[in-house]
Amino acid sequence: MTAEILAVGTELLMGQISNTNAQYLSKRLNDLGINVYFHSVVGDNAARLKESLKTALGRSDMVITTGGLGPTQDDLTKETIAETMGLKLVQNEEIYQGIKNFFERINRQMLENNIKQAYIPEGAMVIPNNNGTAPGCIIEKDGKTVVMLPGPPKEMVPMFEETVFPYLEKRTGQTIGSKMLKVFGIGESEMEMKIIDIIGAQSNPTIAPYVNMGEVTVRVTARCRDADEAERMINPVIEKIRERLGTCLYSVNGESLEEVVVKLIIEKNISISVAESCTGGMLASKLVNVPGVSKVFSQGFITYSNDAKIDLLGVSPETLKTFGAVSRKTAMEMLRGLIRRTGTRAGIAITGIAGPDNAADPVPCGPAICTGHSRKSGKPAGLVYIAVYLDGKTECVELMLNGDRERVRHMSCLNALNILRKMILSTEEK
Amino acid sequence: MTAEILAVGTELLMGQISNTNAQYLSKRLNDLGINVYFHSVVGDNAARLKESLKTALGRSDMVITTGGLGPTQDDLTKETIAETMGLKLVQNEEIYQGIKNFFERINRQMLENNIKQAYIPEGAMVIPNNNGTAPGCIIEKDGKTVVMLPGPPKEMVPMFEETVFPYLEKRTGQTIGSKMLKVFGIGESEMEMKIIDIIGAQSNPTIAPYVNMGEVTVRVTARCRDADEAERMINPVIEKIRERLGTCLYSVNGESLEEVVVKLIIEKNISISVAESCTGGMLASKLVNVPGVSKVFSQGFITYSNDAKIDLLGVSPETLKTFGAVSRKTAMEMLRGLIRRTGTRAGIAITGIAGPDNAADPVPCGPAICTGHSRKSGKPAGLVYIAVYLDGKTECVELMLNGDRERVRHMSCLNALNILRKMILSTEEK
Numbered sequence: 001m002t003a004e005i006l007a008v009g010t011e012l013l014m015g016q017i018s019n020t021n022a023q024y025l026s027k028r029l030n031d032l033g034i035n036v037y038f039h040s041v042v043g044d045n046a047a048r049l050k051e052s053l054k055t056a057l058g059r060s061d062m063v064i065t066t067g068g069l070g071p072t073q074d075d076l077t078k079e080t081i082a083e084t085m086g087l088k089l090v091q092n093e094e095i096y097q098g099i100k101n102f103f104e105r106i107n108r109q110m111l112e113n114n115i116k117q118a119y120i121p122e123g124a125m126v127i128p129n130n131n132g133t134a135p136g137c138i139i140e141k142d143g144k145t146v147v148m149l150p151g152p153p154k155e156m157v158p159m160f161e162e163t164v165f166p167y168l169e170k171r172t173g174q175t176i177g178s179k180m181l182k183v184f185g186i187g188e189s190e191m192e193m194k195i196i197d198i199i200g201a202q203s204n205p206t207i208a209p210y211v212n213m214g215e216v217t218v219r220v221t222a223r224c225r226d227a228d229e230a231e232r233m234i235n236p237v238i239e240k241i242r243e244r245l246g247t248c249l250y251s252v253n254g255e256s257l258e259e260v261v262v263k264l265i266i267e268k269n270i271s272i273s274v275a276e277s278c279t280g281g282m283l284a285s286k287l288v289n290v291p292g293v294s295k296v297f298s299q300g301f302i303t304y305s306n307d308a309k310i311d312l313l314g315v316s317p318e319t320l321k322t323f324g325a326v327s328r329k330t331a332m333e334m335l336r337g338l339i340r341r342t343g344t345r346a347g348i349a350i351t352g353i354a355g356p357d358n359a360a361d362p363v364p365c366g367p368a369i370c371t372g373h374s375r376k377s378g379k380p381a382g383l384v385y386i387a388v389y390l391d392g393k394t395e396c397v398e399l400m401l402n403g404d405r406e407r408v409r410h411m412s413c414l415n416a417l418n419i420l421r422k423m424i425l426s427t428e429e430k
Numbered sequence: 431m432t433a434e435i436l437a438v439g440t441e442l443l444m445g446q447i448s449n450t451n452a453q454y455l456s457k458r459l460n461d462l463g464i465n466v467y468f469h470s471v472v473g474d475n476a477a478r479l480k481e482s483l484k485t486a487l488g489r490s491d492m493v494i495t496t497g498g499l500g501p502t503q504d505d506l507t508k509e510t511i512a513e514t515m516g517l518k519l520v521q522n523e524e525i526y527q528g529i530k531n532f533f534e535r536i537n538r539q540m541l542e543n544n545i546k547q548a549y550i551p552e553g554a555m556v557i558p559n560n561n562g563t564a565p566g567c568i569i570e571k572d573g574k575t576v577v578m579l580p581g582p583p584k585e586m587v588p589m590f591e592e593t594v595f596p597y598l599e600k601r602t603g604q605t606i607g608s609k610m611l612k613v614f615g616i617g618e619s620e621m622e623m624k625i626i627d628i629i630g631a632q633s634n635p636t637i638a639p640y641v642n643m644g645e646v647t648v649r650v651t652a653r654c655r656d657a658d659e660a661e662r663m664i665n666p667v668i669e670k671i672r673e674r675l676g677t678c679l680y681s682v683n684g685e686s687l688e689e690v691v692v693k694l695i696i697e698k699n700i701s702i703s704v705a706e707s708c709t710g711g712m713l714a715s716k717l718v719n720v721p722g723v724s725k726v727f728s729q730g731f732i733t734y735s736n737d738a739k740i741d742l743l744g745v746s747p748e749t750l751k752t753f754g755a756v757s758r759k760t761a762m763e764m765l766r767g768l769i770r771r772t773g774t775r776a777g778i779a780i781t782g783i784a785g786p787d788n789a790a791d792p793v794p795c796g797p798a799i800c801t802g803h804s805r806k807s808g809k810p811a812g813l814v815y816i817a818v819y820l821d822g823k824t825e826c827v828e829l830m831l832n833g834d835r836e837r838v839r840h841m842s843c844l845n846a847l848n849i850l851r852k853m854i855l856s857t858e859e860k
Contacts, residue, residue: 013466015457016638018450022471027445036443037478041452041469048467055485208446274732280718281711284732288710289836291786299738302704302714302730304723312729356721406719 001172002035004060006052008068008077009151010043021066021149021156028160031176032168033223034062044074053084057144064164067151069134071113077148078120078137085141087121095126095135102133127163131155138167177230178205178221179238180254183245184418191216194244198237205237215257215414247425250418261417262290262297264424265346270390272420273342274300275313275334277325277351278384283413299342303334313337313349324361324379326351328396331385335396339389346391348416352384354405382408386416390423431602432465434490436482438498438507439581440473451496451579451586458590461606462598463653464492474504483514487574494594497581499564501543507578508550508567515571517551525556525565532563557593561585568597607660608635608651609668610684613675614848621646624674628667635667645687645844677855680848691847692720692727694854695776700820702850703772704730705743705764707755707781708814713843729772733764743767743779754791754809756781758826761815765826769819776821778846782814784835812838816846820853 005022012019022039029036037060042052049068056063068077082089096118103110120126120137127136127149134150136159147164149156169175183191192199192209195218199207205222218241222233242249250260265272274284284300287293301312306325309315314337315330323329334349353359360378380400387396399415401408435452442449452469459466467490472482479498486493498507512519526548533540550556550567557566557579564580566589577594579586599605613621622629622639625648629637635652648671652663672679680690695702704714714730717723731742736755739745744767745760753759764779783789790808810830817826829845831838 007469012453013456013469014460015453015455015466018448018453019469020448023442023445023448025445026443030444036445037473037475038482039437039443039449039469039471043467045467052468276711278718279715280727281706281714281730281732282718284711284734285709285715285839288708288712288732288734288784289839291835294734297710298735299742300711300732300734302711302718302732304714304718304730305728308729354718405721409715409719 001062002037002060003029003062003064004036004038004040004056006056006063006065007039007041007151008044008049008065009041010045010074012041012067013043021151021153024153024157025064025066025160028165029064029168031178031221031223032165032172032174034168034172044068044076046076046080049077049080050084053081053146057084057146061143062145062147064147064149066149066156069117069136069148069150071111071117071133075134081139081146081148082121085121085139085146087123087139087141089119090122091115091118092120092126092135093118095120098128098135099133125167127159129155129159130162131158136163138164173225174223175226175230176221176223177227177234178219179234179252181218181220181238181241181249182251182254182257182260183216183218183248184250184257184414185248185422186216186245191218191245191248195241198240198244202237205234207237207241217254247422250421257414257417257421258286259290261421262287262293264421265296266292268424269296270346270424271296271298271344272346272348273298273338273344274347275338275349276300276302277304277309277334278354279350279352279409279412279416280304282409283348283350283416286413286417298344301338309334312341314340322362324359326353326359326361326379326383326385328385328387328398331387332394332396335387335389335394346420347389348420349387350384350412350416352399352401352408352412353379353381354408354412355381356405357381384408384412384415386412386419388416388419388423390420390427393423393427395419395423431492432467432490433459433492433494434466434468434470434486436486436493436495437469437471437581438474438479438495439471440475440504442471442497443473451581451583454583454587455494455496455590458595459494459598461608461651461653462595462602462604464598464602474498474506476506476510479507479510480514483511483576487514487576491573492575492577494577494579496579496586499547499566499578499580501541501547501563505564511569511576511578512551515551515569515576517553517569517571519549520552521545521548522550522556522565523548525550528558528565529563555597557589559585559589560592561588566593568594603655604653605656605660606651606653607657607664608649609664609682611648611650611668611671611679612681612684612687612690613646613648613678614680614687614844615678616646616675621648621675621678625671628670628674632667635664637667637671647684677852680851687844687847687851688716689720691851692717692723694851695726696722698854699726700776700854701726701728701774702776702778703728703768703774704777705768705779706730706732707734707739707764708784709780709782709839709842709846710734712839713778713780713846716843716847728774731768739764742771744770752792754789756783756789756791756809756813756815758815758817758828761817762824762826765817765819765824776850777819778850779817780814780842780846782829782831782838782842783809783811784838784842785811786835787811814838814842814845816842816849818846818849818853820850820857823853823857825849825853 124137124139132155136149139146222230303309315333339347382401384399401411554567554569562585566579569576652660733739745763769777812831814829
């Protein structure tokens, strides 16, 4: 079966909104094995909509439209499609009641033009809308199918999931199951190299990698008859991928790195505290965004200046003078001061240069910084030291991160969380 | 002039990426007064691309394509368009050198298939690409114009801005100037009510409000002959809007609230420190994301637990027991402890319930919480107290914020920044 997506709305052509509906629907149709060959967008204009619809019906088995189902004069998708397909519009009692109830629920007056929304093409199946007044509908005629959905994603998505997806599953005799694998500590291309043969050998389940702000995601999607079969098909593939990626694979349920780490430390009852310089509270903020973290997280210190590092964490002024605030030694002293002060089982200290400018931070004699940056010009933006403590053991890493200020800080936090996660897992293995 | 946008790429039809290019280009074409009547997306398939191109050229003066200009077999936009328009592809020496230089710059070997990218349709104008290997081109033939751009936004956007936009400005005899106004402390609909007559009375400049995560933005765009004329047209409109919105209008250059506040406190040399409970470092993190903040920001405390509030900020255990951690009194004691400790000229303390669950925090006798939430069930998620200090003066506000955990925390930070901003501005007035 081939399908295409036809979005209706002048606001899309004005660039006021992006056609995210097309992406969503394409993904889901592909999940079902339905080929999508075209997307198109047309404004709130009957003649151009009619032309686009005719073109679409001429070349595809199914056309899914989004938008133009509202109560105003501008909304003409239903009228135009009914006319193009030679169908009359008839009032549907069920929809009429639904709209009436909707207005009662939100305690507002139903308007004259909402009654227009209770009309659908004769013989069409209704797609109920529990989040708005515009119902959708499905028309089957002359071997072609037209599915009409409203434009707002908040209404469109639930309507597609609750009514259209099951309808299409029945028609294609298939369902899909999918799991979202999350990966950290390995680049997208390196990961692809490691699993490219698994990706190539698979057509069902399919394996699709994505990347976003330093976090790599792999979606494993199976086309099958039911959820049990999906599990049986997906799990062996995940295990194969895990063999290759090891602990870089940190979640098979789409969780964020901070969710996984917070879950882990709550489970193991590991109290934690943080001391942040260049990340300036971002790491603590990520931890705090996970509900339940109060069981293990009590306090954090943002020591942005040298004085704060000395006063709050007991970093030695001599260290700062000789090695600079952005140095392995300072990170280690921040960490030691933090643990001395809080007595938590785990601790993280971060110091670095978020940029955009390089820092005049002193460069000691000794091992050069990995970029080969010259001594004279100080330390480069993106240089970060992360020290992590867990039950008496300490690790400290030096990173050269690229990107803008926000990305350097974000990646510093993710790396810190990942180091702690690996330390906890390696303790477990023993 | 009418234009349409034709995106080429199977990854769009698979739903792997969203067609944000179409939105971007539509906005910019509309800025120039060029009407966009259609968007379409087609896969990496020569026959379907040819069909779509013919349709597009049949109904629009100009077609802008994105995607399909890469070096691989899949990339066939240039070849297909040249064939459809009856033009030969010829090697362009300038492009050839450009690609060669690009590979030298990134220190990689130029591959055989990159040479393919040096071919363009005869007579076409080259659109240089400084961020990748795929140049674009402009063809004018038989009264129609085709503009070819690569798919990645990082390449497409600068190429459009540097070459295509000036080309179109010349053709339409128009330029545009625009300013981005940022507003806080007033809802989108309330703001719209206040300026709706100004919006309605204007067709040039146009005034368009948007909203994103609690920050309201108003774009004022003028169509005119040059930048000076744009200024002369836009500035009086901004002044009219400022009269209505007062200090809720915090930037006319699209800056974020934290950028404006950090700029203000650096300018006035106001040192600042923060004490955060529910925001857990997010406020400090926002400050630290602005370059140069180290001049005024030295330290912050994340006091997530009651113990941390007592130990680090000297909040009284009695206060916590009687009024709860989420109370005006606790916020005030956090603030006092913070200022005592850091001696900064400004300070912010935040305590609240980020959710998703309500808190069992004690509810004292006394004034009820604004939501009318029952005493028995504790305090509601979204309840936040913010205390702000500036040069001896203190303000404390109670807020009931809605949304998920992240939004409550984000809005707490923005409100805190805005209170400080207004305190600084009101000191100035005196």
